[in-house]
Amino acid sequence: MTINVRPTGAATTIGRSSPFFEEEHDMLREQVRRFVDEEIKPHGEAWEAQGFVPREVLRRMGALGFFGIRYPEALGGSGLDTRGSVVLAEELGRSTFSGVAITALVHTDMASVHVFNAGSRHQQDNWMGRIIAGETICAVAVTEPDAGSDVKGIRTTARRTADGYVLNGAKMFITNGVHGDLYCVAAKTGNVGGGSKAVTMFLVEKGTPGFRVGRALDKHGWRSSDTAELVFEDCLVPHDAVLGDEGRGFYAIMKNFQNERIVIGAMAMGEAQAALDMTIAYVKTRKAFGQPLWDKQAIRQRLAMRAAEVEAGRQLVYSAAWRDARGEDVTREVSMLKAYCGELVNAVMYDCVQFHGGMGFMRESAIERMARDARVQAIGGGATEVMLEEVAKRL
Structure with a gap:
């Protein structure tokens, strides 16, 4: 179903317009x-x-x-x-x-x-x-216990037979892994120790014999997102379960990494903005030594600087998305924004928890949950260190 984008009035009520958007x-x-x-x-x-x-x-x-x-x-x-x-x-x-x-x-x-x-x-x-x-929910199963950002290092195999492909191996940290319906699974169809041309993507349905959820994982954050270890034990899938061409899975994964990292950066900046809004409202009402915390110069200036940094991160995301939509190569910029936004959202959350004081440490506080959720932004989708190496290659 397409989105209803009928105007609701002379102008939208989102409070921000941008030259990057229509x-x-x-x-x-x-x-x-x-x-x-x-x-x-x-x-x-x-x-x-x-x-x-x-x-x-x-x-x-x-x-x-x-x-x-x-x-x-x-x-x-x-x-x-x-x-x-x-x-x-x-x-x-x-x-x-x-x-x-x-x-x-x-x-x-x-x-x-x-x-x-x-x-x-x-x-x-x-x-x-x-x-x-939304009737079929998807998961992508690439990461393994010993292979995260290093996609070529996966060990799950898919052996071609007369009846199809037999998958063996395990996947780890798979979002939607427990309650998903359809899994896009990366496996080695060539030399297990080989390079990029050894990886193929497969479509595997829940309930396929030999495929099971090993366990649901208990996470630090993202608690409302189910995450699983997946196990493939002589899991037979038909020949037409291959996504694209055999041996092209690595390139398919790399192709979508730019989009994935832009999306994660945008999500991180949404989180950071919400945390700032929440914290600014809190310090304007919370009193210490007879004055609202907002009246403390050190606090309001720190928040002002964080607001500037979040705006910079947001505009970097917007610019990369606009250029990507135009078909430009934005690999360098996307690596920059993934590293920058992933680290920044954690820095913002640290300050926001600090300025909430003891309440920021309580599980009943939204900012405590948000700080836990933000931590993985510097890890998932390309760890900060990996992203900075990608940037360095292009300087």
Whole structure:
């Protein structure tokens, strides 16, 4: 279902316009923000406790068009570009429930994209409608216990037989791994110790014999996002389960890394902005030594500097998304923003917890949860150190 982007008045109510966006992006932002306020914030704590986002909520997001933002109208999507993904990610990040955000964003921008980009006509006809509707939730299974950013280092194998491919191995830290329906799995079809041409992507459905969830993982943050270890033991999938061409999986993963990292950067800046807004409101009312904390020069100047840094990060994300939508090579800029935004959101959360004082250390405080959620932003999707090496190569 396409997004309803009918104007609601002479101007949107989002409070910010940008030369990087068009009217349809502003209207999308308004719709996502309304959904966050009405359907995520009131229930997010319950989802944190249960460890996953209810399926009916994901179907609702599909019905509103949020899962088809980047896909063609012919498939039931809205046909928007990278900037649409940035709007969705930033506003979901502002929800303060990053586990909910990453549940949706892995589905939209990190997993289902493999079906759209490399899937056969049959695979797309079979799956894309259900993916966009939120009826089928996707996960991408690349990371392993001994291979994260080093995709070539994966050890899961797929041996070709007369009946199909037999998968053996394990995947780790897989978002949507417990409650997902369709998994885009990376495995070695060539020399296990070989390079990029040894990796192939496969579509594996939940319930396939030999495929199981090894265990649900207990995380520091992102508590409302289910995360799993996956196990493949002589898991037979048909020949037509290959996504794209055999031996091209590494390139498919690398192709989408730029989009994934832009989305994570946007999500991080949404989180950081929400934390700043929350903290500024708190220090203007919380008194110490007879005065609001806002009256302390050191506090308001630190927050002012953080606000400037977040604005810089946001504009870096916007610029990269705009250039990516134009077809430009933004590998350097995306590596910059992933490193910068991942580190910045953690620095912002540190200060926000500090300025909340003892309340910032309490589990009942939103800022405590947000600080835990932010930590992984400097790890997932490309660790800061890996991103800085990518930048250094291009200086």
